[in-house]
Amino acid sequence: PPEHLILALESSCDETAAAVLLEGRRLLASVVASQVEVHRPYGGIVPELASRRHLEALVPVVSETLRGAGVDIGDITGLAVTQGPGLIGSLVVTLSFAKALARARRLPLVGVNHVQGHLAAVHLGDPRPGWPHVGLVVSGGHTSLYLVRGPASAELLGHTRDDAAGEAFDKVAKLLGLGYPGGPEIAKRAEGGDPAAFDFPRARLPESPFDFSFSGLKTAVRTRVEGLRDRAAAVADVCASFQEAVVDVLVEKTLAAARRHGVKNLVVCGGVAANRRLRAAFRERAAPEGFTVFFPPEALCTDNAAMIAMAGYHRFREGPAPEADIDAFSRLPR
Ligand code: KG4
């Protein structure tokens, strides 16, 4: 029988996800049920609707995952569930489900920090980085830099003071009248645009070089767009220039953190790490200095449960013993 056959559940935002991971190596199944259609008419996530939809989707998603993995719930050796940060109502639905399942099946349960999950996604790819590495978590909810010393130890070096990078993509897409979520929409339009057409600001924050700020950029884009006579004609250039400004800052600060801490390996994860231009810019600028950049597989950059399973696996192997009772948290504990 397997030593570690982990069933993981994730529902911190607008995806209901489950995955089964064997011995921290073989991903047997990963199912993500997106709610994007539920929230699209609102141009953003409606928390009440998200919790309700998770409740409906959970049992079908878990059944499909077990079936897809070809395993029975009786074969599972441990459960991992996202504990936070995220939408509290969404977290509580799945955490309650996981606790009930753990008790009914007498399974150990570990709570996983969603951000640790994003960082762990890179270990589901090939090649995988060793430790230590500098990790940039860049998503709709987070833009943070970590010094990752081991599988269960990430030291926060800096984070965004206002919007997350993904949030900036979503907000700029909205003001340009593009679809939701905005990241992929902007990336698509940017392909046909000139990244140097508009000189948008880069917030360098010299007094805290590993912190980020994107609200000034968003405002600059709004001001420029409002001043344009023919907005439609400029969309591709605005998208390309905006994307370039975000990418510049993310690459620059991550490289600076790696230099400062004498670390050669970089990990870039979270939904925005699916961005092709970001990946290319990291590769171009890291190589000449001898840095190696690792990305999770593209499909595992946005929210999923495979990454929670991997973080849970590390936790089962190296972390503190599973606690009997865990609570959801909406914000990161400091
Ligand atoms: O990690 P994720 O699925 O959820 C959070 O934990 O936030 O990230 C979603 C975010 C959204 O803001 C979305 O617009 C952004 O990631 N995103 C992208 C791309 N794909 C997703 N941003 C830029 N380029 C992309 N290709």
Ligand code: ZN
């Ligand atoms: Zn996420």
